[in-house]
Amino acid sequence: MSDLKFDKFVSSHQKDKVSNREERVKGWLQDLNDLYDQIKGFVRDYVDRKQIILTSHDVTINEEQLGIYKAKELLLQIGSNAITITPIGCNVIGARGRVDLSGPAGKARLVLVDKDASRPIVKITETPENDDKGPATNALTEPSGLAWKIATPPPTISYIELNQENFFQAVMEVSNG
Amino acid sequence: MVRVSFSGEHLGIVEVAKYYKDVESAIRLYFSEVSPNYGTRFLSYQICEVIKERDERIEELERTATFTILASLEAAFRIDYLNRVYKKKKDNLSRAFRTIHGKCGENVALERVILQAWMDDDPSCKKLIGELKGAFKYRHWMAHGRYWNPKLGRKYDYYGIYTLAQMVIDRFPLMT
Numbered sequence: 001m002s003d004l005k006f007d008k009f010v011s012s013h014q015k016d017k018v019s020n021r022e023e024r025v026k027g028w029l030q031d032l033n034d035l036y037d038q039i040k041g042f043v044r045d046y047v048d049r050k051q052i053i054l055t056s057h058d059v060t061i062n063e064e065q066l067g068i069y070k071a072k073e074l075l076l077q078i079g080s081n082a083i084t085i086t087p088i089g090c091n092v093i094g095a096r097g098r099v100d101l102s103g104p105a106g107k108a109r110l111v112l113v114d115k116d117a118s119r120p121i122v123k124i125t126e127t128p129e130n131d132d133k134g135p136a137t138n139a140l141t142e143p144s145g146l147a148w149k150i151a152t153p154p155p156t157i158s159y160i161e162l163n164q165e166n167f168f169q170a171v172m173e174v175s176n177g
Numbered sequence: 178m179v180r181v182s183f184s185g186e187h188l189g190i191v192e193v194a195k196y197y198k199d200v201e202s203a204i205r206l207y208f209s210e211v212s213p214n215y216g217t218r219f220l221s222y223q224i225c226e227v228i229k230e231r232d233e234r235i236e237e238l239e240r241t242a243t244f245t246i247l248a249s250l251e252a253a254f255r256i257d258y259l260n261r262v263y264k265k266k267k268d269n270l271s272r273a274f275r276t277i278h279g280k281c282g283e284n285v286a287l288e289r290v291i292l293q294a295w296m297d298d299d300p301s302c303k304k305l306i307g308e309l310k311g312a313f314k315y316r317h318w319m320a321h322g323r324y325w326n327p328k329l330g331r332k333y334d335y336y337g338i339y340t341l342a343q344m345v346i347d348r349f350p351l352m353t
Contacts, residue, residue: 064330091330093308093337094344105205109336120340122305122348154339155194 025069028090031097031112032071035148035162039074039085042164053077063089081175085110094120096146103174108150110162115147119158181259181283187252187353188245190342197242197335204234239335240319246335246342247316250309251287253351258291259283260352270298288313295349305348308341 036056046052059073066089074085083103090097090112097112114121149159150166160166206212208219208231219227261271262278273294277285285291292306311330315338318327331337 063332064328089332091332093312093331094340098336104209106201120344120347122302122344151336151340153194154197154336154343155191157340157343 021066024090025066028097029069029071031090031146031148032087032099035099035110035112036072036074036085038148038162039167042167043076051078059086061087061089063091065091076171078171078175083171083174099148101170101174103171105176106174108153108170108174110148111151111159112146112148113159115145117149117159119156180263183256187256188249189253190246190249190339190346193242193245193249194339197238200238201235204231204238208234243333243335243338244316244319246338247312250342250345251313253346253353254287254291254295254349256353257349257351258285264352266352270294273298302348305344309345312338312341 040047040054043052043054047054053076055075055077056072057075058070060068061071062068071087073087076083076085081103083101086100086102088098088100092098092111095111095113099110101108101110148162150162150170152158152160207214208227209215212218222230258274258278261274265271265275274291277290277294281290288310292310296303296306312333314327315329315333318325318329
């Protein structure tokens, strides 16, 4: 086989890789926007009454397989308490994305998971012999649809619905412990 | 056959999580204004410096807890391997482990031998074992002093590793 042919083969795979990566980041940023829209809806009345100040700014995320990209971090200022809502990444174990809610008393996690999942699960699927992606993929599950949920902390991680009541509860926990 | 005498000191992941939770709460309390030593310990600090130091302590705690969780998983797989040999169960995996034990004894490589045998027995767990092997590379990096920049494929932290550990415990019928 000529070097030229091999060069072509290598570059075609590079292009695939870049476009897959771009697609994945684009999808992830859209998922983040959807989450932020939900959160803005939850706190809208408080923001309108100026009891909560909601701001956002760009943070840089570096994920090994996706490279460096920028995403929005939200900041909820409630009196003297600052709550940050920080995107962690989409290449995480057991989920399609994770965002951390941090306050002075601790952290809570928001995860993008199968809409029907109530805890981290591994769906049993037959794997083709030559599918050797190993840890390069986070597709431990093949979801039927995705939803943002609140993950309870260890020792028993379970997923609860992300609604206004549960979100407020999480904010109070990371603020007051 | 000389049997390995189990110490009974093997820590489960739930115990590690409880330990983590208590120590994290203690650190947060220590770095808060209600701590009895706050005024002297953090004399002349700016609040942002106190927070930065607190977050560094918690990050280190996360790493050590993560390390212990992975050690706990290794122990669980090794105890299972030995129990399947000692109890002479008739299932295919136990038979495979007895054959391996006949050749190599108790000192077998976790990833290359034990996890491979699980994967051969149940190919549907290939992806989960792939994740686990990736996490063990992270543990290797920590165990050897973290002095190089590892290529791990993803970032690992306490929550991610605990999630993985919970999935592993749920998925594999380990005889512990």
